[in-house]
Amino acid sequence: MAGGDDGTGVPYLVKVEVTPRAGIRDPEGAAVERALAALGHPDARGVHIGKLITLHLRAPDAAAAERRADELCRTLLANPVIEDYRIEVRAAEGSGP
Amino acid sequence: MAGGDDGTGVPYLVKVEVTPRAGIRDPEGAAVERALAALGHPDARGVHIGKLITLHLRAPDAAAAERRADELCRTLLANPVIEDYRIEVRAAEGSGP
Numbered sequence: 592m593a594g595g596d597d598g599t600g601v602p603y604l605v606k607v608e609v610t611p612r613a614g615i616r617d618p619e620g621a622a623v624e625r626a627l628a629a630l631g632h633p634d635a636r637g638v639h640i641g642k643l644i645t646l647h648l649r650a651p652d653a654a655a656a657e658r659r660a661d662e663l664c665r666t667l668l669a670n671p672v673i674e675d676y677r678i679e680v681r682a683a684e685g686s687g688p
Numbered sequence: 689m690a691g692g693d694d695g696t697g698v699p700y701l702v703k704v705e706v707t708p709r710a711g712i713r714d715p716e717g718a719a720v721e722r723a724l725a726a727l728g729h730p731d732a733r734g735v736h737i738g739k740l741i742t743l744h745l746r747a748p749d750a751a752a753a754e755r756r757a758d759e760l761c762r763t764l765l766a767n768p769v770i771e772d773y774r775i776e777v778r779a780a781e782g783s784g785p
Binding site for chain 1: 697705706707720721723724727729731732733734735736737738739740741742743744745746756760763764765
């Protein structure tokens, strides 16, 4: 396992954007688009709904935090077959939650 | 209705982050946190799951696009009682989707 998961290391705030891959059906986005049109916003187009996940973890440095975040994404947070993900890591203020 | 919804105006790309409000229960985040712990990541804490919505719309200028995006959020995209939202507007490349 990558370093840091024993509770040592520096606290990082990780933000993950999970979005439907281009070309993959996005029924939730399509439903929202229809609802917006019905509510008087027919020009709101190309609606896509993804997930925004934030969490705190500890790692020796930012590169290690990003590697662990990538592991979390591949393991659980995203489905790489149908979703893209983008990771943002920054030092957490204080010692996290 | 705000200008632009007749198909005229400048195309804008709108990105909306919808997140659970502080202090509001986030059962999906809690479930993911437990799953991450079970998968060997007990230091992944404070997991919160929100929505990331992207869409295109047309408006006379960026300020108008942001006002319309705010209206969409209050009407449909977010539930202000339990969710916070943050809007980012930028000029769309080309003429949108």
